[in-house]
Amino acid sequence: MMGRILPIASAVVADSLRRKVVYVVLVFxxxxxxxxxxxxxxxxxxxxxxxxxxxxxxxxxxxxxxTLSLAANRVPAEVERRTVYNVVAKGVSRPEYLxxxxxxxFMVAGGAMAAFTxxxxxxGYITYGEIMWQLWQGAFAVWLEMGVVAALAxxxxxITGPVVVVTASLAALFIGHSRSTLLGGEGALDLSPFYxxxxxxxxxxxxxxxxxxxxxxxxxxxxxxxxxxxxSLIVGSILFSRRDL
Amino acid sequence: MSDAxxxxxxxxxxxxxxxxxxxxxxxxxxxxxxxxTIRVAPGTIHGLLGPNGAGKTTTLKMLLGLVKPTAGTxxxxxxxxxxxxxxxxxxxxxxxxxxxxxxTAAHALRLYARLSGVPKGEIASRxxxxxxxxxxxxxxxxxxxxxxxxxxxxxxxxxxxINEPQVVILDEPASGLDPVGQRDVxxxxxxxxxxxxxxxxxxxxxxxxxxxCDDVTIMNAGRVAAEGVLDSLLNIEGRTxxxxxxxxxxxxxxxxxxxxxxxVSGGLWVFSVPDESVRFVVDAMDDAGxxxxxxxxxxxxxxxxxxxxLAMTAGEVGSR
Numbered sequence: 001m002m003g004r005i006l007p008i009a010s011a012v013v014a015d016s017l018r019r020k021v022v023y024v025v026l027v028f029x030x031x032x033x034x035x036x037x038x039x040x041x042x043x044x045x046x047x048x049x050x051x052x053x054x055x056x057x058x059x060x061x062x063x064x065x066x067t068l069s070l071a072a073n074r075v076p077a078e079v080e081r082r083t084v085y086n087v088v089a090k091g092v093s094r095p096e097y098l099x100x101x102x103x104x105x106f107m108v109a110g111g112a113m114a115a116f117t118x119x120x121x122x123x124g125y126i127t128y129g130e131i132m133w134q135l136w137q138g139a140f141a142v143w144l145e146m147g148v149v150a151a152l153a154x155x156x157x158x159i160t161g162p163v164v165v166v167t168a169s170l171a172a173l174f175i176g177h178s179r180s181t182l183l184g185g186e187g188a189l190d191l192s193p194f195y196x197x198x199x200x201x202x203x204x205x206x207x208x209x210x211x212x213x214x215x216x217x218x219x220x221x222x223x224x225x226x227x228x229x230x231x232s233l234i235v236g237s238i239l240f241s242r243r244d245l
Numbered sequence: 246m247s248d249a250x251x252x253x254x255x256x257x258x259x260x261x262x263x264x265x266x267x268x269x270x271x272x273x274x275x276x277x278x279x280x281x282t283i284r285v286a287p288g289t290i291h292g293l294l295g296p297n298g299a300g301k302t303t304t305l306k307m308l309l310g311l312v313k314p315t316a317g318t319x320x321x322x323x324x325x326x327x328x329x330x331x332x333x334x335x336x337x338x339x340x341x342x343x344x345x346x347x348x349t350a351a352h353a354l355r356l357y358a359r360l361s362g363v364p365k366g367e368i369a370s371r372x373x374x375x376x377x378x379x380x381x382x383x384x385x386x387x388x389x390x391x392x393x394x395x396x397x398x399x400x401x402x403x404x405x406x407i408n409e410p411q412v413v414i415l416d417e418p419a420s421g422l423d424p425v426g427q428r429d430v431x432x433x434x435x436x437x438x439x440x441x442x443x444x445x446x447x448x449x450x451x452x453x454x455x456x457x458c459d460d461v462t463i464m465n466a467g468r469v470a471a472e473g474v475l476d477s478l479l480n481i482e483g484r485t486x487x488x489x490x491x492x493x494x495x496x497x498x499x500x501x502x503x504x505x506x507x508x509v510s511g512g513l514w515v516f517s518v519p520d521e522s523v524r525f526v527v528d529a530m531d532d533a534g535x536x537x538x539x540x541x542x543x544x545x546x547x548x549x550x551x552x553x554x555l556a557m558t559a560g561e562v563g564s565r
Contacts, residue, residue, distance in 0.1 A: 003359070003362060004359075004360055004362075006359075007356055007359040007360050008360070011345065011348075011356055014347070014348070014352075015345060015347060018347045081343045082339060082341070082343045083343050083344060083345055085309075085311060085337070085339045085342075085343075086337070086339070086342065086344070086357060086404055087360060088309070088310060088311055088329075089309045089310075089311065089332060089335065089337035089339075090332065090333070090335075090337075090357060090360045090361050090408070091329045091330060091331075091332040091333035091335075091360075091361070092329060092360055093329040096329075242313065243313075244306075244311070244312045244313055245306070245311040245312065
């Protein structure tokens with residue numbers, strides 16, 4: 001099974017490397033990272049915390065652009081150009097194809113996050129003279145959330161085009177981070193345990209202002225990631241398997 | 246019972262294939278393919294013919310799991326080919342093969358080799374051997390966005406053969422190729438058959454089909470219009486074709502009275518006679534000082550047969 005999934009994933013990675021969007025987004029984000037220390041409203045003693053908070057936000061936007069630009073377009077383009085024929089006819093199952101595509105996008109997002117975090121570390125060290133190891137925890141959380149977003153985007157892209165995929169993914173992100181706004185406080189009908197919340201991946205406070213994210217919490221994040229991404233990919237596989245190519 | 250036995254012995258067995266589309270919700274469904282049964286014997290080249298919209302490509306797509314059939318069973322080498330595991334010993338070249346454009350020819354073949362489960366140690370040697378076999382030697386490092394249509398077609402054939410399949414399905418393989426390329430594809434199909442590989446060829450090029458195919462299935466309007474061994478489909482019952490050289494400007498009167506479909510070119514006469522008159526005609530030619538060049542069962546051209554069959558089935562479809 002992995003013998004068929006990994007070649008598809010590596011093809012996605014190779015394709016993304018030739019796309020200028022990944023490099024452009026990374027370069028643009030890096031320039032902004034270098035500009036963070038020049039923000040005007042820095043208070044004495046909190047500079048590095050504000051730097052980490054803004055750097056994390058930049059990392060999030062960078063990863064989101066990279067993830068959506070790849071995940072939204074890959075499957076629809078392969079179906080439209082019929083390159084998927086050669087793959088499916090070789091005995092690759094449709095779930096394997098979707099999983100390979102998702103894995104490729106996830107790997108690229110991971111690479112982009114790693115590259116950007118290294119840039120953040122360099123800027124942070126040059127500016128404040130400290131190694132901001134917490135940023136790696138933040139990058140890990142963002143990467144996992146992008147894994148969920150990529151899974152959702154790939155699942156939706158199994159039956160529709162890129163515009164709908166991007167719209168649905170952004171809507172899911174909004175809903176995923178609006179549990180308290182949409183459900184309010186506790187009431188007689190407390191639905192919060194069933195809410196598809198992405199707040200588990202929000203580690204801005206411990207990364208920017210605290211002493212890092214506890215190991216147990218990181219493990220629980222992985223569990224949430226596996227559950228949400230897995231569910232999206234299962235639904236996507238069912239939809240894609242029913243589709244005529 | 247006999248159907249089941251045939252399904253297991255055939256290299257490709259399609260039984261009762263049907264595909265219905267519903268253009269919009271609530272509208273009546275329309276059959277693109279209806280009750281199609283095709284059996285391809287192992288080690289043969291089987292032609293799948295039909296005009297545009299006949300259902301050939303939809304049938305192939307159902308066979309390869311690209312389209313979900315409404316009904317029917319699909320087997321390749323005895324395995325259910327609608328399941329991924331049933332397609333792992335198959336090579337498929339779609340009509341107008343497309344590839345990721347940023348890849349080089351070698352990268353593309355390596356990708357498909359890995360997907361097909363080709364052992365790592367054999368990928369490089371198979372890649373270079375296949376590129377040479379399809380006439381793309383020396384192009385392995387060229388990116389596919391610079392390939393011409395004919396070169397992509399050749400690469401499509403190479404990717405279909407990368408896993409050394411027992412069954413190869415080719416959809417319009419000569420499309421976009423120049424005459425030399427078309428000849429190469431014909432020779433390749435014949436070489437595959439000689440090696441025991443079964444080839445299912447979907448094509449519009451009747452001359453190509455007539456040259457290489459052992460038997461054919463002709464589809465029209467989503468149904469099988471005719472099927473069988475090419476020779477028995479095209480041979481005209483009860484008539485024999487004679488080619489002869491005769492002195493003078495006319496056939497001997499005894500021969501002319503029995504001959505039909507007479508044509509002459511460069512002193513060579515071609516005509517048909519009833520089977521029972523063959524002995525008489527040969528003797529008459531000898532008596533007149535002529536020379537019989539060949540005597541063979543009279544055979545329609547596939548083109549004429551195809552056109553006549555489509556005209557007949559068009560009437561049937563119209564009255565259905």
